[in-house]
Amino acid sequence: MRQLLFIFIATTHFFMTTTVERLHKFLLGSHLNKEGALAVKSALTIVEILVAAKCCFRCCLRFLACANFGLYALQETDLNDAFDQLLYEDRQAKYDVADCAVCTACLGSIQYAASYVDDVYEELKKEDYKADSCCLTCTLPVGMLLRDHLLKVHIINTLLEKYADQEYTSELVRFYRDNSVRDPKDCFKHLFGIEFKEKTGLGLDADGTLLMTVVISHEPTSKDHLFMTELKKPLLNLRTVRQKRMRVTVGDSRPSIIDALKRLDSEEAKSFTSIPPVAPTERAKFETVTLLHTSSHVGGRYLKFSREYSQTPWAIKGRKLTEYSVSECFAEIIRKYHRADDIKFVTAGREDANVRMLGTGRPFYLEIINPRSPRLTDAEYKQIEQEINSQPMHKDNVQVRHLGYIEPKYTSIIKEGEETKTKRYRALVWLSEPLTDQLIERINKVGSTPFTIQQKTPVRVFQRRSAAVRPKIIHTSTIARLKHDVDMDSPEAHYGVLQLHTQAGTYIKEYVHGDLGRTLPNLASVGAIHSADLLELDVMDVDLVWPPQLEDKLEEKKPLNDVKNENNKRPLSNIE
Ligand SMILES: [Zn+2]
Structure with a gap:
Protein backbone atom coordinates (compact mmCIF):
# COMPACT_ATOMS: atom_id res chain seq x y z
CA MET A 1 0.00 0.00 0.00
CA ARG A 2 2.78 2.39 0.91
CA GLN A 3 4.47 1.52 -2.35
CA LEU A 4 1.32 2.30 -4.33
CA LEU A 5 0.95 5.61 -2.59
CA PHE A 6 4.53 6.44 -3.44
CA ILE A 7 3.94 5.71 -7.12
CA PHE A 8 0.84 7.88 -7.02
CA ILE A 9 2.73 10.79 -5.51
CA ALA A 10 5.65 10.31 -7.89
CA THR A 11 3.43 10.38 -10.98
CA THR A 12 1.37 13.38 -9.93
CA HIS A 13 4.60 15.10 -9.07
CA PHE A 14 5.93 14.30 -12.53
CA PHE A 15 2.93 15.87 -14.22
CA MET A 16 2.88 18.84 -11.96
CA THR A 17 6.53 19.74 -12.28
CA THR A 18 6.48 23.51 -12.48
CA THR A 19 8.37 25.66 -14.90
CA VAL A 20 10.60 26.85 -12.05
CA GLU A 21 11.47 23.27 -11.13
CA ARG A 22 12.25 22.35 -14.72
CA LEU A 23 14.42 25.40 -15.16
CA HIS A 24 16.18 24.85 -11.84
CA LYS A 25 16.90 21.25 -12.77
CA PHE A 26 18.47 22.34 -16.04
CA LEU A 27 20.61 25.02 -14.35
CA LEU A 28 21.84 22.53 -11.74
CA GLY A 29 23.05 20.21 -14.46
CA SER A 30 24.42 22.89 -16.78
CA HIS A 31 28.14 22.84 -17.50
CA LEU A 32 28.78 26.35 -16.22
CA ASN A 33 30.25 24.97 -13.00
CA LYS A 34 30.99 21.50 -11.67
CA GLU A 35 29.13 22.30 -8.47
CA GLY A 36 25.37 22.45 -8.94
CA ALA A 37 24.70 25.38 -6.62
CA LEU A 38 27.45 27.46 -8.24
CA ALA A 39 26.18 26.53 -11.71
CA VAL A 40 22.77 28.00 -10.78
CA LYS A 41 24.37 31.20 -9.47
CA SER A 42 26.52 31.45 -12.61
CA ALA A 43 23.53 31.06 -14.89
CA LEU A 44 21.49 33.68 -13.02
CA THR A 45 24.37 36.13 -13.43
CA ILE A 46 24.68 35.46 -17.17
CA VAL A 47 20.94 36.03 -17.56
CA GLU A 48 21.31 39.27 -15.59
CA ILE A 49 23.98 40.50 -18.03
CA LEU A 50 22.00 39.45 -21.12
CA VAL A 51 18.64 40.85 -19.96
CA ALA A 52 20.35 44.18 -19.27
CA ALA A 53 21.56 44.07 -22.89
CA LYS A 54 17.91 43.50 -23.93
CA CYS A 55 18.15 39.86 -24.96
CA CYS A 56 15.12 37.56 -24.92
CA PHE A 57 14.95 34.67 -22.44
CA ARG A 58 15.19 32.13 -25.24
CA CYS A 59 18.54 33.61 -26.24
CA CYS A 60 19.52 33.50 -22.56
CA LEU A 61 18.93 29.73 -22.71
CA ARG A 62 21.07 29.61 -25.85
CA PHE A 63 23.93 31.39 -24.10
CA LEU A 64 23.55 28.91 -21.22
CA ALA A 65 24.11 26.12 -23.79
CA CYS A 66 20.65 24.69 -23.07
CA ALA A 67 19.83 21.63 -25.19
CA ASN A 68 16.38 21.09 -23.69
CA PHE A 69 14.02 22.31 -26.44
CA GLY A 70 11.04 21.96 -24.12
CA LEU A 71 12.34 24.98 -22.19
CA TYR A 72 12.72 27.09 -25.35
CA ALA A 73 9.10 26.33 -26.19
CA LEU A 74 7.84 27.99 -23.00
CA GLN A 75 6.20 31.40 -23.23
CA GLU A 76 8.52 34.37 -22.76
CA THR A 77 6.46 35.51 -19.74
CA ASP A 78 6.64 32.05 -18.11
CA LEU A 79 10.41 31.97 -18.57
CA ASN A 80 10.63 35.50 -17.18
CA ASP A 81 8.59 34.54 -14.08
CA ALA A 82 10.62 31.39 -13.49
CA PHE A 83 13.97 33.19 -13.81
CA ASP A 84 12.64 35.98 -11.56
CA GLN A 85 11.67 33.49 -8.89
CA LEU A 86 15.07 31.79 -8.97
CA LEU A 87 16.90 35.12 -8.91
CA TYR A 88 14.79 36.30 -5.97
CA GLU A 89 15.55 33.12 -4.01
CA ASP A 90 19.24 33.60 -4.71
CA ARG A 91 19.80 37.34 -4.27
CA GLN A 92 16.43 38.99 -3.53
CA ALA A 93 16.44 40.83 -6.87
CA LYS A 94 14.28 40.89 -10.01
CA TYR A 95 15.28 41.04 -13.65
CA ASP A 96 14.84 44.43 -15.25
CA VAL A 97 13.07 43.47 -18.49
CA ALA A 98 12.43 46.11 -21.15
CA ASP A 99 8.86 46.29 -22.50
CA CYS A 100 8.12 45.05 -26.04
CA ALA A 101 11.78 45.01 -26.94
CA VAL A 102 13.18 43.16 -29.93
CA CYS A 103 15.97 40.86 -28.78
CA THR A 104 19.51 42.18 -29.27
CA ALA A 105 20.87 38.72 -30.03
CA CYS A 106 18.32 37.03 -32.31
CA LEU A 107 16.76 40.23 -33.71
CA GLY A 108 13.39 38.63 -32.96
CA SER A 109 13.92 35.55 -35.12
CA ILE A 110 13.97 33.10 -32.19
CA GLN A 111 11.86 35.29 -29.90
CA TYR A 112 8.99 35.34 -32.42
CA ALA A 113 9.87 32.16 -34.35
CA ALA A 114 6.25 30.98 -34.49
CA SER A 115 5.15 34.22 -36.19
CA TYR A 116 6.88 33.24 -39.44
CA VAL A 117 4.70 30.16 -39.93
CA ASP A 118 1.81 32.11 -41.50
CA ASP A 119 3.85 33.29 -44.50
CA VAL A 120 5.15 29.78 -45.16
CA TYR A 121 1.66 28.33 -44.74
CA GLU A 122 0.26 30.75 -47.33
CA GLU A 123 2.84 29.66 -49.88
CA LEU A 124 2.20 26.01 -49.11
CA LYS A 125 -1.53 26.47 -49.64
CA LYS A 126 -0.97 28.28 -52.92
CA GLU A 127 1.13 25.44 -54.34
CA ASP A 128 -1.13 22.81 -52.75
CA TYR A 129 1.56 20.20 -52.08
CA LYS A 130 0.28 16.74 -51.18
CA ALA A 131 3.20 15.94 -48.92
CA ASP A 132 3.19 13.85 -45.78
CA SER A 133 6.33 15.18 -44.13
CA CYS A 134 8.54 18.26 -44.40
CA CYS A 135 12.21 18.91 -43.96
CA LEU A 136 13.03 22.46 -42.91
CA THR A 137 16.23 24.33 -43.56
CA CYS A 138 16.50 27.96 -42.53
CA THR A 139 18.70 30.95 -43.09
CA LEU A 140 18.58 33.36 -40.15
CA PRO A 141 19.73 37.01 -40.22
CA VAL A 142 23.45 37.25 -40.91
CA GLY A 143 23.71 39.98 -38.26
CA MET A 144 23.22 37.35 -35.56
CA LEU A 145 26.72 35.98 -36.13
CA LEU A 146 28.36 39.25 -35.09
CA ARG A 147 25.86 39.86 -32.30
CA ASP A 148 26.33 36.45 -30.68
CA HIS A 149 30.07 37.07 -30.76
CA LEU A 150 29.92 40.61 -29.34
CA LEU A 151 27.53 39.52 -26.58
CA LYS A 152 29.96 36.79 -25.61
CA VAL A 153 32.75 39.40 -25.41
CA HIS A 154 30.40 41.57 -23.35
CA ILE A 155 29.68 38.69 -20.94
CA ILE A 156 33.40 38.06 -20.38
CA ASN A 157 34.15 41.80 -19.90
CA THR A 158 31.26 42.28 -17.46
CA LEU A 159 32.20 39.19 -15.45
CA LEU A 160 35.75 40.48 -15.06
CA GLU A 161 34.65 44.04 -14.22
CA LYS A 162 31.60 43.57 -12.00
CA TYR A 163 31.69 40.00 -10.72
CA ALA A 164 35.43 39.57 -10.18
CA ASP A 165 34.92 38.78 -6.48
CA GLN A 166 32.52 35.84 -7.08
CA GLU A 167 33.92 32.35 -6.61
CA TYR A 168 32.37 31.09 -9.88
CA THR A 169 33.73 33.89 -12.10
CA SER A 170 37.04 32.46 -13.26
CA GLU A 171 35.45 29.15 -14.30
CA LEU A 172 32.64 31.01 -16.05
CA VAL A 173 35.06 33.23 -18.00
CA ARG A 174 36.92 30.11 -19.09
CA PHE A 175 33.62 28.55 -20.21
CA TYR A 176 32.79 31.49 -22.50
CA ARG A 177 36.33 31.72 -23.84
CA ASP A 178 36.28 28.00 -24.76
CA ASN A 179 32.76 27.58 -26.11
CA SER A 180 30.83 29.23 -28.88
CA VAL A 181 27.19 30.18 -28.47
CA ARG A 182 24.60 27.56 -29.36
CA ASP A 183 23.59 27.65 -33.05
CA PRO A 184 20.17 29.32 -33.22
CA LYS A 185 18.98 27.20 -36.15
CA ASP A 186 17.98 24.18 -34.06
CA CYS A 187 15.99 26.42 -31.71
CA PHE A 188 14.28 28.11 -34.64
CA LYS A 189 13.38 24.80 -36.26
CA HIS A 190 11.94 23.44 -33.04
CA LEU A 191 9.84 26.51 -32.27
CA PHE A 192 8.73 26.91 -35.88
CA GLY A 193 7.94 23.19 -36.06
CA ILE A 194 5.51 23.26 -33.13
CA GLU A 195 3.44 26.05 -34.68
CA PHE A 196 3.74 24.57 -38.17
CA LYS A 197 2.37 21.22 -37.03
CA GLU A 198 -0.51 22.99 -35.32
CA LYS A 199 -1.38 24.84 -38.53
CA THR A 200 -0.78 22.23 -41.19
CA GLY A 201 -0.80 18.91 -39.37
CA LEU A 202 2.60 18.22 -40.94
CA GLY A 203 5.57 17.27 -38.79
CA LEU A 204 9.12 18.36 -39.47
CA ASP A 205 11.47 15.50 -40.18
CA ALA A 206 15.07 15.47 -41.41
CA ASP A 207 14.01 12.79 -43.93
CA GLY A 208 10.88 14.69 -44.95
CA THR A 209 10.01 14.62 -48.64
CA LEU A 210 9.01 18.28 -48.97
CA LEU A 211 12.03 20.52 -48.58
CA MET A 212 11.25 23.98 -47.22
CA THR A 213 13.99 26.57 -47.21
CA VAL A 214 12.93 29.56 -45.14
CA VAL A 215 14.91 32.79 -45.23
CA ILE A 216 14.52 35.28 -42.38
CA SER A 217 16.42 38.52 -42.79
CA HIS A 218 17.08 41.74 -40.91
CA GLU A 219 18.06 44.51 -43.29
CA PRO A 220 19.25 47.15 -40.75
CA THR A 221 22.00 44.86 -39.40
CA SER A 222 22.86 42.95 -42.56
CA LYS A 223 26.05 44.94 -43.22
CA ASP A 224 27.26 45.44 -39.63
CA HIS A 225 30.08 42.93 -40.09
CA LEU A 226 31.67 45.05 -42.83
CA PHE A 227 33.74 47.05 -40.30
CA MET A 228 36.04 44.03 -40.36
CA THR A 229 37.20 45.19 -43.81
CA GLU A 230 38.47 48.45 -42.25
CA LEU A 231 40.60 47.07 -39.45
CA LYS A 232 44.35 47.74 -39.37
CA LYS A 233 44.74 44.19 -40.64
CA PRO A 234 41.42 43.58 -42.43
CA LEU A 235 39.82 40.25 -41.50
CA LEU A 236 37.39 40.37 -44.41
CA ASN A 237 38.43 41.14 -47.96
CA LEU A 238 35.65 41.98 -50.36
CA ARG A 239 36.05 41.75 -54.10
CA THR A 240 33.70 41.81 -57.05
CA VAL A 241 33.54 38.96 -59.51
CA ARG A 242 31.34 38.15 -62.46
CA GLN A 243 28.87 35.34 -61.85
CA LYS A 244 26.30 34.45 -64.49
CA ARG A 245 26.88 37.78 -66.23
CA MET A 246 26.31 39.73 -63.01
CA ARG A 247 28.79 41.61 -60.89
CA VAL A 248 28.59 40.24 -57.36
CA THR A 249 30.53 40.99 -54.21
CA VAL A 250 32.18 38.02 -52.55
CA GLY A 251 34.36 37.61 -49.47
CA ASP A 252 31.77 37.97 -46.71
CA SER A 253 30.09 34.58 -46.82
CA ARG A 254 28.94 33.17 -43.49
CA PRO A 255 31.98 30.88 -43.13
CA SER A 256 34.29 33.87 -43.82
CA ILE A 257 32.50 35.94 -41.17
CA ILE A 258 32.66 33.12 -38.60
CA ASP A 259 36.36 32.71 -39.34
CA ALA A 260 37.01 36.47 -39.08
CA LEU A 261 35.17 36.70 -35.74
CA LYS A 262 37.45 34.03 -34.28
CA ARG A 263 40.42 36.30 -34.98
CA LEU A 264 38.77 39.63 -34.11
CA ASP A 265 40.56 41.67 -31.44
CA SER A 266 37.78 42.92 -29.15
CA GLU A 267 39.73 46.03 -28.10
CA GLU A 268 40.09 47.15 -31.71
CA ALA A 269 36.46 46.20 -32.41
CA LYS A 270 35.29 48.66 -29.73
CA SER A 271 36.24 51.66 -31.87
CA PHE A 272 34.06 50.38 -34.75
CA THR A 273 31.01 48.90 -33.04
CA SER A 274 29.33 49.06 -29.67
CA ILE A 275 29.78 46.24 -27.16
CA PRO A 276 27.18 45.06 -26.26
CA PRO A 277 25.42 45.68 -29.58
CA VAL A 278 22.49 48.10 -29.49
CA ALA A 279 18.97 46.69 -29.37
CA PRO A 280 17.24 46.78 -32.77
CA THR A 281 14.06 48.77 -33.31
CA GLU A 282 12.43 46.36 -35.73
CA ARG A 283 12.23 42.61 -35.79
CA ALA A 284 13.61 40.28 -38.46
CA LYS A 285 11.30 39.76 -41.44
CA PHE A 286 10.20 36.72 -43.38
CA GLU A 287 11.88 37.01 -46.77
CA THR A 288 11.25 33.90 -48.85
CA VAL A 289 10.38 30.24 -48.70
CA THR A 290 11.45 27.81 -51.39
CA LEU A 291 9.46 24.61 -51.65
CA LEU A 292 10.87 21.57 -53.39
CA HIS A 293 9.43 18.08 -53.22
CA THR A 294 11.80 15.15 -53.77
CA SER A 295 11.36 13.47 -57.14
CA SER A 296 8.76 10.78 -57.75
CA HIS A 297 9.18 8.02 -60.31
CA VAL A 298 6.68 6.57 -62.72
CA GLY A 299 7.61 3.55 -64.81
CA GLY A 300 6.26 1.40 -67.59
CA ARG A 301 7.11 -0.03 -71.01
CA TYR A 302 6.59 1.66 -74.33
CA LEU A 303 5.90 0.31 -77.78
CA LYS A 304 6.81 2.15 -80.97
CA PHE A 305 5.14 1.08 -84.22
CA SER A 306 6.57 3.89 -86.34
CA ARG A 307 9.94 4.27 -88.07
CA GLU A 308 9.63 8.04 -87.82
CA TYR A 309 9.65 8.66 -84.08
CA SER A 310 12.92 9.18 -82.25
CA GLN A 311 13.16 8.17 -78.60
CA THR A 312 13.71 11.74 -77.37
CA PRO A 313 13.38 15.01 -79.32
CA TRP A 314 16.14 14.84 -81.90
CA ALA A 315 17.50 18.03 -83.38
CA ILE A 316 20.77 19.31 -84.78
CA LYS A 317 21.37 23.06 -84.63
CA GLY A 318 17.73 23.68 -83.77
CA ARG A 319 16.40 21.76 -86.78
CA LYS A 320 14.22 18.79 -85.87
CA LEU A 321 15.37 15.58 -87.55
CA THR A 322 12.20 13.73 -86.62
CA GLU A 323 8.81 15.36 -86.27
CA TYR A 324 7.86 13.50 -83.10
CA SER A 325 9.50 11.62 -80.28
CA VAL A 326 8.36 8.91 -77.89
CA SER A 327 9.02 11.00 -74.79
CA GLU A 328 6.90 13.88 -76.10
CA CYS A 329 3.94 11.51 -76.45
CA PHE A 330 3.56 11.00 -72.73
CA ALA A 331 5.95 13.12 -70.63
CA GLU A 332 3.76 16.22 -70.69
CA ILE A 333 0.57 14.36 -69.77
CA ILE A 334 2.28 12.72 -66.79
CA ARG A 335 3.89 16.01 -65.74
CA LYS A 336 0.49 17.68 -65.77
CA TYR A 337 -1.17 15.05 -63.55
CA HIS A 338 1.65 15.22 -61.01
CA ARG A 339 1.71 19.04 -61.23
CA ALA A 340 5.49 18.89 -61.53
CA ASP A 341 8.13 21.37 -62.70
CA ASP A 342 9.84 19.03 -65.10
CA ILE A 343 10.29 15.44 -66.26
CA LYS A 344 13.39 13.37 -66.97
CA PHE A 345 13.06 10.35 -69.28
CA VAL A 346 15.24 7.29 -68.53
CA THR A 347 15.11 4.11 -70.60
CA ALA A 348 16.72 0.68 -70.65
CA GLY A 349 18.80 1.26 -73.78
CA ARG A 350 17.54 2.94 -76.93
CA GLU A 351 16.57 2.22 -80.50
CA ASP A 352 17.21 4.36 -83.56
CA ALA A 353 14.35 6.42 -84.95
CA ASN A 354 13.89 4.02 -87.88
CA VAL A 355 13.74 0.95 -85.63
CA ARG A 356 10.41 -0.18 -84.24
CA MET A 357 10.00 -1.28 -80.62
CA LEU A 358 7.53 -4.17 -80.57
CA GLY A 359 6.82 -7.23 -78.44
CA THR A 360 6.79 -6.48 -74.76
CA GLY A 361 8.01 -2.92 -75.17
CA ARG A 362 11.01 -1.09 -73.75
CA PRO A 363 11.26 -0.46 -69.99
CA PHE A 364 11.47 3.17 -68.93
CA TYR A 365 10.85 5.44 -66.01
CA LEU A 366 10.22 9.14 -65.65
CA GLU A 367 11.77 11.17 -62.89
CA ILE A 368 9.13 13.68 -61.88
CA ILE A 369 10.80 16.81 -60.60
CA ASN A 370 9.19 18.81 -57.80
CA PRO A 371 5.76 17.15 -57.98
CA ARG A 372 2.89 18.86 -56.10
CA SER A 373 1.07 15.50 -56.21
CA PRO A 374 3.90 13.03 -55.61
CA ARG A 375 1.88 9.84 -55.91
CA LEU A 376 -1.35 9.10 -57.71
CA THR A 377 -3.64 6.11 -57.24
CA ASP A 378 -3.43 2.97 -59.38
CA ALA A 379 -6.74 3.96 -60.94
CA GLU A 380 -5.36 7.37 -61.88
CA TYR A 381 -2.30 5.82 -63.53
CA LYS A 382 -4.64 3.53 -65.47
CA GLN A 383 -6.57 6.60 -66.60
CA ILE A 384 -3.37 8.39 -67.69
CA GLU A 385 -2.30 5.29 -69.62
CA GLN A 386 -5.62 5.30 -71.45
CA GLU A 387 -5.31 9.00 -72.19
CA ILE A 388 -1.83 8.50 -73.66
CA ASN A 389 -2.92 5.52 -75.70
CA SER A 390 -5.89 7.30 -77.23
CA GLN A 391 -4.21 10.49 -78.49
CA PRO A 392 -5.44 10.80 -82.10
CA MET A 393 -2.07 12.10 -83.26
CA HIS A 394 0.09 9.35 -81.75
CA LYS A 395 -2.02 6.35 -80.81
CA ASP A 396 -1.05 4.33 -83.90
CA ASN A 397 2.64 5.06 -83.38
CA VAL A 398 3.36 4.99 -79.67
CA GLN A 399 1.67 3.10 -76.84
CA VAL A 400 2.41 2.74 -73.15
CA ARG A 401 1.89 -0.34 -70.97
CA HIS A 402 1.97 -1.04 -67.23
CA LEU A 403 2.25 2.59 -66.20
CA GLY A 404 2.60 2.92 -62.44
CA TYR A 405 4.37 4.38 -59.46
CA ILE A 406 7.93 3.11 -58.89
CA GLU A 407 9.69 3.12 -55.53
CA PRO A 408 12.94 5.12 -55.95
CA LYS A 409 15.09 2.14 -54.88
CA TYR A 410 14.01 0.18 -57.96
CA THR A 411 15.01 2.79 -60.53
CA SER A 412 18.59 1.49 -60.60
CA ILE A 413 17.36 -1.79 -62.13
CA ILE A 414 17.02 -0.03 -65.48
CA LYS A 415 20.68 0.97 -65.65
CA GLU A 416 22.18 -2.00 -63.83
CA GLY A 417 20.60 -4.40 -66.30
CA GLU A 418 22.44 -2.70 -69.17
CA GLU A 419 25.23 -5.29 -69.41
CA THR A 420 23.45 -8.43 -68.26
CA LYS A 421 20.11 -8.22 -69.99
CA ASP A 543 14.58 -9.02 -71.37
CA LEU A 544 14.12 -7.14 -68.11
CA VAL A 545 11.52 -7.60 -65.39
CA TRP A 546 9.93 -4.17 -65.39
CA PRO A 547 8.06 -2.52 -63.81
CA PRO A 548 9.21 -4.39 -60.72
CA GLN A 549 6.47 -6.59 -59.39
CA LEU A 550 6.98 -8.39 -56.14
CA GLU A 551 5.94 -11.97 -55.54
CA ASP A 552 3.36 -11.13 -52.92
CA LYS A 553 1.67 -8.74 -55.30
CA LEU A 554 1.49 -11.47 -57.92
CA GLU A 555 0.00 -13.82 -55.35
CA GLU A 556 -2.94 -11.47 -54.95
CA LYS A 557 -3.61 -11.71 -58.65
CA LYS A 558 -3.68 -15.52 -58.76
CA PRO A 559 -6.53 -15.72 -61.28
CA LEU A 560 -4.36 -13.86 -63.79
CA ASN A 561 -1.53 -16.37 -63.47
CA ASP A 562 -1.74 -17.32 -67.12
CA VAL A 563 -0.56 -13.84 -68.16
CA LYS A 564 2.24 -13.84 -65.60
CA ASN A 565 4.91 -13.61 -68.25
CA GLU A 566 3.20 -11.06 -70.39
CA ASN A 567 5.47 -8.02 -70.77
CA ASN A 568 8.13 -9.76 -68.76
CA LYS A 569 6.15 -9.44 -65.59
CA ARG A 570 7.75 -12.31 -63.80
CA PRO A 571 8.01 -12.23 -60.02
CA LEU A 572 11.11 -10.59 -58.68
CA SER A 573 12.81 -12.89 -56.24
CA ASN A 574 16.19 -11.16 -56.05
CA ILE A 575 14.86 -7.95 -54.52
CA GLU A 576 13.61 -7.67 -50.94
ZN1 LIG B 1 16.58 36.37 -28.75
Missing part, protein backbone atom coordinates in the same frame (compact mmCIF):
# COMPACT_ATOMS: atom_id res chain seq x y z
CA THR A 422 19.47 -9.67 -73.42
CA LYS A 423 17.43 -8.45 -76.37
CA ARG A 424 15.49 -10.06 -79.18
CA TYR A 425 15.45 -8.58 -82.67
CA ARG A 426 13.76 -9.22 -85.99
CA ALA A 427 15.48 -7.87 -89.09
CA LEU A 428 14.62 -7.73 -92.76
CA VAL A 429 17.91 -8.47 -94.54
CA TRP A 430 19.20 -8.59 -98.11
CA LEU A 431 21.82 -11.14 -99.12
CA SER A 432 24.19 -11.09 -102.08
CA GLU A 433 23.06 -14.65 -102.91
CA PRO A 434 19.60 -16.26 -103.02
CA LEU A 435 18.52 -17.73 -99.70
CA THR A 436 18.77 -21.39 -100.62
CA ASP A 437 18.16 -24.30 -98.25
CA GLN A 438 21.94 -24.78 -97.98
CA LEU A 439 22.52 -21.13 -97.09
CA ILE A 440 19.73 -21.23 -94.49
CA GLU A 441 21.27 -24.36 -93.00
CA ARG A 442 24.77 -22.80 -92.80
CA ILE A 443 23.49 -19.71 -91.00
CA ASN A 444 21.10 -21.56 -88.67
CA LYS A 445 23.67 -24.19 -87.73
CA VAL A 446 26.06 -21.54 -86.41
CA GLY A 447 23.13 -19.76 -84.77
CA SER A 448 21.78 -22.82 -82.96
CA THR A 449 24.30 -22.39 -80.13
CA PRO A 450 25.68 -19.19 -78.56
CA PHE A 451 28.71 -17.69 -80.32
CA THR A 452 30.84 -14.62 -79.73
CA ILE A 453 31.47 -11.84 -82.23
CA GLN A 454 34.16 -9.13 -81.98
CA GLN A 455 32.91 -5.62 -82.73
CA LYS A 456 35.28 -2.74 -83.33
CA THR A 457 33.59 0.58 -82.54
CA PRO A 458 31.24 1.16 -85.49
CA VAL A 459 32.07 3.95 -87.91
CA ARG A 460 28.64 5.57 -87.35
CA VAL A 461 29.09 5.99 -83.57
CA PHE A 462 32.78 6.88 -83.65
CA GLN A 463 32.11 10.39 -82.37
CA ARG A 464 30.24 9.16 -79.29
CA ARG A 465 32.19 6.07 -78.20
CA SER A 466 35.85 5.35 -77.64
CA ALA A 467 37.69 3.05 -80.02
CA ALA A 468 37.72 -0.51 -78.69
CA VAL A 469 37.03 -4.10 -79.64
CA ARG A 470 33.94 -5.32 -77.79
CA PRO A 471 33.13 -9.04 -77.64
CA LYS A 472 29.35 -9.68 -77.73
CA ILE A 473 27.41 -12.90 -77.45
CA ILE A 474 24.77 -13.92 -79.95
CA HIS A 475 22.67 -16.48 -78.10
CA THR A 476 20.60 -17.64 -81.04
CA SER A 477 20.21 -16.64 -84.65
CA THR A 478 17.80 -18.04 -87.24
CA ILE A 479 17.02 -16.95 -90.77
CA ALA A 480 13.96 -17.75 -92.88
CA ARG A 481 12.66 -16.87 -96.33
CA LEU A 482 9.94 -14.25 -96.69
CA LYS A 483 7.74 -16.82 -98.42
CA HIS A 484 8.18 -20.58 -98.54
CA ASP A 485 7.69 -21.09 -102.26
CA VAL A 486 9.79 -18.25 -103.60
CA ASP A 487 11.42 -18.65 -107.02
CA MET A 488 15.19 -18.93 -106.43
CA ASP A 489 15.87 -16.95 -109.60
CA SER A 490 13.70 -13.98 -108.58
CA PRO A 491 15.10 -10.90 -106.78
CA GLU A 492 12.75 -11.75 -103.88
CA ALA A 493 14.93 -14.79 -103.08
CA HIS A 494 17.64 -12.43 -101.80
CA TYR A 495 15.50 -11.29 -98.87
CA GLY A 496 15.25 -13.00 -95.50
CA VAL A 497 13.93 -12.48 -91.98
CA LEU A 498 16.66 -12.79 -89.37
CA GLN A 499 15.70 -13.41 -85.74
CA LEU A 500 18.40 -12.67 -83.18
CA HIS A 501 18.68 -13.09 -79.44
CA THR A 502 21.76 -11.18 -78.30
CA GLN A 503 23.60 -9.70 -75.39
CA ALA A 504 22.57 -6.08 -74.72
CA GLY A 505 24.83 -3.59 -76.46
CA THR A 506 25.39 -5.67 -79.59
CA TYR A 507 25.44 -3.53 -82.73
CA ILE A 508 22.89 -5.38 -84.89
CA LYS A 509 23.28 -3.31 -88.06
CA GLU A 510 27.02 -3.93 -87.98
CA TYR A 511 26.57 -7.66 -87.40
CA VAL A 512 24.41 -7.82 -90.52
CA HIS A 513 26.46 -5.69 -92.95
CA GLY A 514 29.87 -6.37 -91.36
CA ASP A 515 30.90 -2.70 -91.07
CA LEU A 516 33.71 -3.09 -93.63
CA GLY A 517 35.07 -6.08 -91.75
CA ARG A 518 35.09 -4.29 -88.40
CA THR A 519 32.58 -6.82 -86.97
CA LEU A 520 33.73 -10.44 -87.19
CA PRO A 521 32.19 -12.89 -87.71
CA ASN A 522 29.22 -11.22 -89.41
CA LEU A 523 26.17 -12.50 -91.26
CA ALA A 524 27.98 -12.71 -94.60
CA SER A 525 31.00 -14.55 -93.16
CA VAL A 526 28.74 -16.98 -91.27
CA GLY A 527 26.86 -17.72 -94.50
CA ALA A 528 30.08 -17.74 -96.56
CA ILE A 529 28.64 -15.21 -99.03
CA HIS A 530 29.96 -11.92 -100.39
CA SER A 531 27.78 -9.46 -98.49
CA ALA A 532 24.57 -8.76 -96.57
CA ASP A 533 22.63 -5.65 -95.70
CA LEU A 534 20.02 -4.65 -93.16
CA LEU A 535 16.82 -3.06 -94.49
CA GLU A 536 14.52 -2.87 -91.48
CA LEU A 537 14.92 -3.65 -87.82
CA ASP A 538 12.46 -4.28 -85.00
CA VAL A 539 13.31 -4.76 -81.35
CA MET A 540 11.07 -7.62 -80.20
CA ASP A 541 11.93 -7.87 -76.53
CA VAL A 542 14.09 -6.26 -73.87
